[in-house]
Amino acid sequence: MLHFSKDDFSGWERFYRANLLNSLSGFKATHLVATVNRQGLPNLSLFHNVVHLGADPALIGMVNRPKTAAPHTLANIEVTGKWTMNSVHPDILEKAHQCSAKYSDGINEFNECGLTAEWKNDFAVPVVGESSIQYALSLVEIIPITHNQTFFIIGKIEHCWIREDLLTPDGFLQLEKAETVTSTGLDAYFVTQSIGRFAYAKPDLPPRKI
Ligand SMILES: Cc1cc2nc3c(=O)[nH]c(=O)nc-3n(C[C@H](O)[C@H](O)[C@H](O)COP(=O)(O)O)c2cc1C
Numbered sequence: 485m486l487h488f489s490k491d492d493f494s495g496w497e498r499f500y501r502a503n504l505l506n507s508l509s510g511f512k513a514t515h516l517v518a519t520v521n522r523q524g525l526p527n528l529s530l531f532h533n534v535v536h537l538g539a540d541p542a543l544i545g546m547v548n549r550p551k552t553a554a555p556h557t558l559a560n561i562e563v564t565g566k567w568t569m570n571s572v573h574p575d576i577l578e579k580a581h582q583c584s585a586k587y588s589d590g591i592n593e594f595n596e597c598g599l600t601a602e603w604k605n606d607f608a609v610p611v612v613g614e615s616s617i618q619y620a621l622s623l624v625e626i627i628p629i630t631h632n633q634t635f636f637i638i639g640k641i642e643h644c645w646i647r648e649d650l651l652t653p654d655g656f657l658q659l660e661k662a663e664t665v666t667s668t669g670l671d672a673y674f675v676t677q678s679i680g681r682f683a684y685a686k687p688d689l690p691p692r693k694i
Contacts, residue, residue: 502669510668511667511668514673515530515546515569515572516528516571516583516612517569519556519561522564524608529593545636548634558635561623570612571659572615574665574675576612576614576615579598581671583599600614604618604643605620611645616662618644619641621640621641623637659676660678664676682694
């Protein structure tokens with residue numbers, strides 16, 4: 485096994501360090517995050533540091549880089565308190581990746597990247613029409629992480645829209661069927677393959693596939 489310590493990290497070239505340390509925590513679901521600014525102009529960006537925080541209430545958290553590096557999504561959420569998260573599949577991967585580019589203020593990234601803004605159920609922020617899974621959130625809390633100037637943004641799920649064939653009768657979402665793209669680093673993308681579901685683990689029972 486190769487061994488590296490924190491003393492090695494600081495000596496690495498910036499992108500080598502970012503690639504390795506960003507991959508360490510594993511594959512992450514890649515999301516297109518849509519927001520609107522004060523004037524209602526839509527913005528899209530790509531986020532994969534997204535985490536489920538709980539189902540009741542339904543909460544999702546995501547990590548926003550420092551404001552200097554990624555200003556628009558955070559600023560729009562601070563103003564409107566609303567955003568949508570949209571799944572990425574291989575057919576829209578190139579367009580989704582392009583959304584991570586640093587566009588100037590006032591640019592509609594839906595138009596720029598060739599994705600469709602769709603307004604649904606009177607929610608103030610559009611979803612990405614091409615996505616198989618879309619959900620809309622309202623702001624609960626923005627927690628500044630002072631150690632590295634990032635922000636943990638927590639939202640409550642207000643709506644979700646799911647392609648019908650992805651949902652099983654027990655509420656399970658077949659993300660592999662949706663070909664939901666995952667990512668590591670800032671440039672590597674993957675699709676996944678199911679290797680089984682298991683019954684709730686109990687100390688006195690062996691693992692059982694369902
Ligand atoms: C695969 C991938 C995943 C990314 N994940 C995040 C993330 O979780 N959080 C973040 O702040 N930026 C992330 N980024 C970078 C943003 O997409 C990028 O900074 C974008 O320009 C932010 O746009 P904004 O200023 O419109 O918010 C990611 C980029 C890529 C390519």
